Amino acid sequence: MLGLPYADLRYPNPLNIDPIAFHLGPIAVHWYALSYLVAFALYLALAFVRAGKPGYALSRSQAIEALIEGELGAYLGGRIGYILFYNLPLYLAHPLQIFAVWEGGMSFHGGLIGAVLMLAYTARREGLTLFAITDFVAPLIPLGLAAGRFGNFINGNLFGRVCTADFSWCAYFPYGGDVLRYPSQLFEGAGEGLLLFAILWGFSRKPRRAGAVSALFLVGYGLIRFTLEFIRQPDPQLGFVAFGWMTMGQLLSIPMVVAGGVLFYWIYRIAPREQLATS
Template identity: 50%
Template sequence: MLLHPQFDPVAFSLGPLAIRWYGLMYLLAFAQFLLLGRWLIRHRQTTLTVEQLDDLLFYGMLGVIVGGRLGQVLFYEPGYYFAHPLEIVAVWKGGMSFHGGFLGVLVAMALWARKHAKAWLDVTDFIAPLVPLGLAAGRLGNFINGELWGRVANPALPWAMVFPQAGDLQPRHPSQLYHIGLEGLALFVVLWLYSRRPRPRGAVSGVFLIGYGAFRFVTEYFREPDHGIFGQSYTVSMGQWLSLPMIAAGLLLLLLAHRRKTL
């Protein structure tokens, strides 16, 4: 049984300014997006330019932040935020929903595609392989902060970990690391390899939806459920409810992509 290292959430300070690890993980996510995106532009068939990539990242950042915050408000804590509306803009206090951020990015990509006269699915196909490592960086930030810990685990499990922030000394699954392994690294490998060859429009996006939804559904079984609009359920959690439409949409998108190819 292990004890969470209890990292200082502040990586370093610049005078009165505290630079937190979680913020650095966001910067790392955005940096890898640019680096991998530039590689794709140079080595794979795409109509995007390096200059457009920078603009695309700006739109994506806005989508992540606005959508992620609104997702937290609407999906997980509507009662609290409707009673304290000024807290909605206090993003520095934490509270970001992946599924909300995902919807925010979809809207941002649609606006970007319209501005640059691109097909929306061509844009989402391009960014899909660039997303998982960014998600892994965010989950690493969660682990450093000792938040979003897992469910109580068998003490005999070698990697079971005590998270003092949970308010008890019970060994738990380090579910943040499971998220990193599946939704981050494994999904990245799947998408990177799948997108190496030309695919029908929308196919790569469909595989992303299926892969993330399925991996998230699995990891939620090891994560302490969040309080959501359906309450706190240990049977089907809020994260799992939100992942089911992703899987269904991905299957439909993949089917339509290959059907269009054969027409």
């Protein structure tokens, strides 16, 4: 499942990063696992910058609770989403594989659904609206996604399609055959991570109507993911799922964009003007 990019990136200098960062006795600690810790640390650092300040709905303790509970929902939803969207026949035939989480298998879109459901519970318990939490949390997510994509790159999984002859930044991946492929994980990290973070962080610095930041996250992530899927290798067990060119990642991103667009329309065209709120 996991592998190492063969470090034949033609630009910049070749990389050769061992997927195992270090050992704690007999336990091998992988860079991919550390990327999750980096994601948590980035979330907390960014949350502490804003939490408790005027114009932001969550206190620091509420931000931590949202992280823990949202991450739990994301993990459960991500696993269930992968089973349902990406490999249901395998898990129906081998149900015990559902619990083999060390073998990988997570869906961002499933994780998003799980996180929203869990955050809805958090909001109700804390006496907040759902948008009060999701508008606060949304700008904090992309840098964690960037860390995860870099972990994918080090592991050599979720690699890109075969490079075109005129593209100068490609890599060999051990499970991608003896051909140069797009390092799509790095492009996704830059797009879903750095670019989306800059957009959301800047947008959320000023007071916005309740739900506007969440809507922008849905539209922004959906469009970026849909676009970058054109250079990402489709999942081998699925291939293209529609029209001979659409991947499952693209198919699942369309409802995100539609939902975000509908939410924007409702916020700015239908909802009362007094619903101006901040994240």
